[in-house]
Amino acid sequence: MLRILLAEDDPLIVEGLSELLAGEGYEVVSSPTQAGAVELACAPGADVALALVDLTLAEGSGYAVCAAIKHATPEVPVIFLTAADDELSTVTGLTMGADDYVAKPFRPRELLARVHAAIRRARPERSTLRLGPVSIDLDRARVTRHGEEVALSALEYRLLLLFAKNAGRVVTRDMIRDALWDDAGAYVEENTLSVYIKRLRDKLEDDPTEPRLIVTVRGLGYRAGT
Structure with missing residues (x-):
């Protein structure tokens, strides 16, 4: 850290x-x-x-x-x-x-x-973050999984950065909301957070129904695996 x-x-x-x-x-x-x-x-x-x-x-x-x-x-x-x-x-x-x-x-x-x-x-030398098989090139804002490039939206990329920088720790929904807060200051609805999590899992998990990279911690938020 x-x-x-x-x-x-x-x-x-x-x-x-x-x-x-x-x-x-x-x-x-x-x-x-x-x-x-x-x-x-x-x-x-x-x-x-x-x-x-x-x-x-x-x-x-x-x-x-x-x-x-x-x-x-x-x-x-x-x-x-x-x-x-x-x-x-x-x-x-x-x-x-x-x-x-x-x-x-x-x-x-x-x-x-x-x-x-x-x-x-x-x-x-620290310009690359890793989360399991996912690699994040911070200089180019480029994400790969098992060496293959993954296309993410700007919000999905910011969410992935939040998880990668807090790997192994609980990421609360408030932390996620802050990370996705847009430039206009629009409030991010609770259901919208769940949609972003699902989209990220669909793109990064081997099996999105049994996630290993972004694991739900009931009542608290999520924990990013390594």
Whole structure:
């Protein structure tokens, strides 16, 4: 499981982002201060895959957190979170080595897309996910099963990614609803979720009536096999 550092002093944002990132299969560690964030990111064995850093911390500076991370582990991508979307803040952050920035308030799906992209660039060897006989090429958004390409809709692909990133763990229906929430914010009906699950099973399972890749966990949701 990849670990993400969140340097943010707003507890509501920390709670929301932690839940969002955990739903994508990431482990989140957080600190509201510069000193705490630097310690979490740079301590021996920290193994942070990416840092999300607020520019304006209550104690210290997001710029200083970025500088410390880039000095200790240059390969770790840093994305700035900032309410200041002016050109000077953006240029300053990128000049200091930040890989990207997102202005608040941000759209959760956009933030996740930037996180995924930054990690793929930093760890190209992890650009493929597997779920049993199913292989997902993240760079090309290409899915194969037993070596044969499988055509998926955009929603089916997002659903498959959710299961692959949470292999072996329970994926709740709320997590699925969040993953399929469209850009217009339309609510995904309960019956619609079941339809998407059935379609994915029909395309990926050896026997959709006896699923092994996407198994129902009664009363909770589903568990993706490996």
